[in-house]
Amino acid sequence: MPVILIRHGQSEGNLRRIFQGSLDYPLTDLGRDQARSVGKWLEGRGMQFDAVYSSPLSRAHETARILGGQTGNTEIQTHELLREIHGGELEGLTHEQCVEKFPAYAERKLPEGADFSNYGGESYAKVNVRILQFIEHIQQRHNEPESILIVAHGGTLYQLFKRWCGWPVPTHFFVSMSNCVMICLEQRSVLGHLGAQLKWMLPLELLDTSLTTEWRLADNPAEE
Template identity: 30%
Template sequence: MVTLTFIRHGQSTDNVKKVWAGWKDAPLSNHGMKQATALGRWFSEKGIRFTAILSSPLDRAATTAEAILEHQPEPKPPHIKSTLLREQHFGIAEGKPWATRKDPNLSLEDHFAQGMFPSPPKRSDRFPGGESRDDLAARAEQAINELLLPYFWGAEGENQGPIHVAVVSHGLFIREIVDALYRREWGRERMLENYRGLSNTGWTRVVVTLKGTQYTTSSPKLSVRITAVNEREHLDNLVRQKGGIAGLAHDPRQKDIRGFFAGKP
């Protein structure tokens, strides 16, 4: 049995701006760093110890993963970054504001020419130069095969202790990979149409076991059970800073400067 905890990154500066942010590498905001730190502490206080922490290499996810890692006990688990865990790529829409609605009198191309970027209506649609949701689903399948299956197979070995893997990624990608895991059990085209996604640093937990000893197949059947969705207890006592400071980019040097002026040895 393998426990997977899928974690969305903390609030980024692009989340504050409400722009299309896929591969655009925005940092965590000050509030996002507080969210990530609160989550790392909460896992530690609850005695949750990870076998490994996998993350997207994009700054907002990797920094969230590092905040979790900081609060893990020694020996600390490995932090493994993979481009397979990145968010959907939005092509020419990257960094552009969302369009809340589409003008029925304009083609998508006309929208783009006027600087409007409504959400592509179909799963097979994409912004020019970007990925469709179907492309994202295919990448999620690849991530299962290359990153997660080794843990599933390892869990079948004799005298194997509990395996708990944290996956720190992005909202749309997490939805697709959880959906892909469910397809491994049920074989249906779509499984989680009502899945509402994750808040910043919200986490969803999935327990996975192999169905039988299928070491020879690259796509073994799985038993998949969701045990938690968008958990946010770690944010209960978190206070957002006032005056716009919370939405500014987090500067890791600030901690060192505060320590210096506090006269710490």
């Protein structure tokens, strides 16, 4: 079962370089153009989806609506489990403001990157509980050869595809993803365990009319 993960287009929070987390910022005009560009690419390759899932936050949901309008998917299923990681007191602040308010934030090590419990936000453990719940939800509701489109957020999507693929990376490893990056997973069974493998990753800036669905890029997740 192919699963396409797409991060939302540029939001007002992205433009202002704000820690968004669970806060609801709409897309910018550029963000809408980004979504239309990705939708055109999907449409041009005849990609159709049996189901489209989205975070309830408007920046992701509007991206999903734009994509669905171009792929023939008018029904968007919102799912609370796809919300962005809650950053607690960091939300609404720029990086500089985060460091000014919480000096220790600047000294955070890589293993702490996806855990915001010290700031009143979500712990890494809680994030992974809901990520695994969502994966289980998809596996129970959809079978081969159905194709699924999931539109959400950088933090959530990275944890989602890391867990789905069973990547042997540090417990709290966290990287960012550029707006409208596309990630294709293929579900597979290994030793009786249903997981997924990363098939390709395509940052928005590499979209080109000469690309085909067989094109592959799987070195590192794109940075913001």
